[in-house]
Amino acid sequence: MTRLTSCFERLKNEGRKAVIPYIVAGDPSRFGTVPLMHRLVDAGADIVELGVPFSDPMSEGPVIQKGHERALDNGISLRDVLGMVADFRQHDSSTPVVVMGYANPVERMGYASFATACAEVGVDGLITVDLPPEEVDSLRDQLELVGIDNIFLISPTTPEPRIKTIVQSASGFIYYVAVKGVTGAGHLDTADVASYMTKIKEATTLPVCVGFGIKDAASAGAVAGVADGAVVGSALIDTMAQTIANGGSEELATDNAISLLKSIRNGVDNVPTGV
Amino acid sequence: MTEMRSPEFFASVPDPQGRFGPYGGKFVAETLMTALADLEALYRDLSKDPDFQREFDTDLAHYVGRPSPLYEAARISDEIGGARIFLKREDLNHTGAHKVNNTIGQALLAKHMGKKRVIAETGAGQHGVASATVAARLGLECHVFMGAEDVKRQALNVYRMKLLGAEVVPVTSGSRTLKDAMNEALRDWVTYVDSTFYIIGTVAGPHPYPMLVRDFQSVIGREARRQCLERNGRLPDALVACVGGGSNAIGLFHPFLPDEGVAMYGVEAGGHGVETGEHAAPLSAGTPGVLHGNRTYLMQDENGQILHTHSVSAGLDYPGVGPEHAWLKDIGRVQYVSANDDEALAAFHRWTRMEGIMPALETAHALAYAERLAADMSPEQHIVVNLSGRGDKDILTVAAIDGIEL
Incomplete structure (x- = not known):
């Protein structure tokens, strides 16, 4: 059983929902990322999503764009990101790590070498924002060979027949993009998410996690009421960036991000069952 | 190879998945x-x-003002003494470009x-x-x-x-x-x-x-092909167009693709020189990758990050290029070459002074290459250049480069 599958199984048995922080590898600093990953896990993260910085992150709002720019300024490449996962695995062999990014760095490295490297360092899943099902076949084949899940996005604009097609080739979990827009934008409408969630759940038994638009304990709690997990990215990255912009240290920035994650964990856990 | 180059062959792209x-x-x-x-x-x-x-x-016809004329640049052609250069005057369209x-x-x-x-x-x-x-x-x-x-x-x-x-x-x-x-x-x-x-x-x-x-811009090539036949009784020997993303070039080239005798040159922005790395010439010096929704040639580093580009012309200052151009390069149907900032600026001045046509700086790259090409050809041969846009918008840029305050 893969780390992702056993993670969701454990959560299900415990009656809990997944908290999934997203951070950009190498932001705010190259050497802060692996310690930050461990602290996120200690603070209640079930899965860690590690963003691969890209020069042209088309689906990101301004907050995460700046995170990508800072990471690139720190010289972070896809190989560096995989190196960070390897470091993380030295002290954590159970928390799933999902790598999220854009197609071109992976294309450049080559699908086969990328998949092999992912398996070696202990990556569990991959989300490639600009590889929809129509374009992902050859990469997914390589990932399947080494037992890594390719995680698909479904959005509010995905029609029902297409949902059925997407879930057929999906594994790990489904990532539901809750708002039309870029990361960190818009207001989440829980009722909309709930009704859409029903459609996805009718098509698959895979866990469905929700991202885009989750900012705090309240929005995370609301999402956890209708989904299997909540992804939070921009809010964490913004907290760290704001702290540093106000003259705070990276340590303080991390502390503040950890506090936010803890409150999100509480928001998710305090959901009354059956809602 | 003749079969490979039939009209059906070129009409077969993109396939239903949008691939060239x-x-x-x-x-x-x-x-x-x-x-x-x-x-x-x-x-x-x-x-x-x-x-x-x-x-x-x-x-x-009534809003843009088509068909645009095909004009023989007699003075410059005479001066070069090589192939006759014809301009497809997209600069005369409403709004001044293709x-x-x-x-x-x-x-x-x-x-x-x-x-x-x-x-x-x-x-x-x-x-x-x-x-x-x-x-x-x-x-x-x-x-x-x-x-x-x-x-x-x-x-x-x-x-x-x-x-x-x-x-x-x-x-x-x-x-x-x-x-x-x-x-x-x-x-x-x-x-x-x-x-x-x-x-x-x-x-x-x-x-x-x-x-x-491509389909919307192909009106350029359809007209040019007809105009060449009407005016000269034959097809041109070569086509030249500048390539940023590549819309004016594909518009001119596409209707001619099955015409084996017509050579085609797409001119990329050489910036300070392709050898300096400061340019916008992905077909000349890039590698395939994925950006902005398509796989194509890109200017990128070894980690797949997109590189900053440089060109004196804002319209060519782009690290990618249309996927059909990438395909036409690989199959060898179109030659992709480059002209540097300096060559484009020189062409801008020369064509303005000698033909009374002020080209856009983007277009000036095509003209600079056409001059070189014409010089190696004979006066019986014809080149059609896509005069893709007029240069009024570039006056301030050119003045600044020439150290003139307006």
């Missing part, structure tokens, strides 16, 4: 996939609809889809102006994304767009040029996908854009 050989495709976030499928379905129907074609042709052929077509699609809001990316501002123009005419809300660097160097076009009622959004991320404007336009589209039609200005982006922009 290994290039093209739909590399976008899931949120846009349905919008692209809807656009593709609509275009598939309308492109076969005689009423739609008639509407498009009528607009091109860009409007495409915005007319896409605006008709937007109208058929009932969209009230259009967005566009722009580099030199010509596509932005052409988009703002058709939006004004149809009463559509128009937002144009433009790199902050380009807003500075193309101030005249920025003001033109504002006069036309468009909102110009300066983009301050990344290299602050065309590539970043396209990122921002895609971000806007993903946010307002229900209400918004994205008018892409070049033959790049996700399928079906490279195909439909």
Whole structure:
């Protein structure tokens, strides 16, 4: 059983929902990322999503764009990101790590070498924002060979027949993009998410996690009421960036991000069952 | 090989997945996939609809002023003493460049889809102006994304767009040029996908854009081919066009692709020189990758990060190129070459002084290469250059380079 599958199984048995922080590898600093990953896990993260910085992150709002720019300024490449996962695995062999990014760095490295490297360092899943099902076949084949899940996005604009097609080739979990827009934008409408969630759940038994638009304990709690997990990215990255912009240290920035994650964990856990 | 190069062969791309050989495709976030499928379905129907074609042709005739003339540049041709150079005068179109052929077509699609809001990316501002123009005419809300660097160097076009009622959004991320404007336009589209039609200005982006922009721009080549036959009784020996994203080049080249005797040259921006690394010539010095919804040649580093580009012309300052060009390069049908900033500037001055035609700096790259090419050919041979746009917008840039304060 893969780390992702056993993670969701454990959560299900415990009656809990997944908290999934997203951070950009190498932001705010190259050497802060692996310690930050461990602290996120200690603070209640079930899965860690590690963003691969890209020069042209088309689906990101301004907050995460700046995170990508800072990471690139720190010289972070896809190989560096995989190196960070390897470091993380030295002290954590159970928390799933999902790598999220854009197609071109992976294309450049080559699908086969990328998949092999992912398996070696202990990556569990991959989300490639600009590889929809129509374009992902050859990469997914390589990932399947080494037992890594390719995680698909479904959005509010995905029609029902297409949902059925997407879930057929999906594994790990489904990532539901809750708002039309870029990361960190818009207001989440829980009722909309709930009704859409029903459609996805009718098509698959895979866990469905929700991202885009989750900012705090309240929005995370609301999402956890209708989904299997909540992804939070921009809010964490913004907290760290704001702290540093106000003259705070990276340590303080991390502390503040950890506090936010803890409150999100509480928001998710305090959901009354059956809602 | 003759069979390989039949009209059917060239008509076989893109395939139903939007691929030109290994290039093209739909590399976008899931949120846009349905919008692209809807656009593709609509275009598939309308492109076969005689009423739609008639509407498009009528607009091109009475609003754009087509057909554009084919002009023999006698003085410069005489001076070079080589091949005769003919100019396909897209600079005489309404709004001053070839860009409007495409915005007319896409605006008709937007109208058929009932969209009230259009967005566009722009580099030199010509596509932005052409988009703002058709939006004004149809009463559509128009937002144009433009790199902050380009807003500075193309101030005249920025003001033109504002006069036309468009909102110009300066983009301050990344290299602050065309590539970043396209990122921002895609971000806007993903946010307002229900209400918004994205008018892409070049033959790049996700399928079906490279195909439909090519189809709309192919009027250039169809006219040029007919004009050559009428005027000279034969086809030209060579075609030359500048290539940024590549819409004016594909527009001229496409109808000639099955004509084996017609050589084709796409001229990329050599910037400070392709050997310096400071250029915008992905076909000359790039490698395949994925950006802005399609697989194509890109300027990128060994880690797959897109490199900053350099060109004196904002419209060519782009690290990618349309996927059909990538394919035409690989199959060897079109030769891709480059002209440097200095050569383009020299051509700008020479053509202005000797022919009384002030070309856009983008177009000046094609002219610079055509001069070199003509010199190696004989006076019995003919070259057609796509005079893709006029240079009024570049006057301030040229003056600044020449150290003149206006």
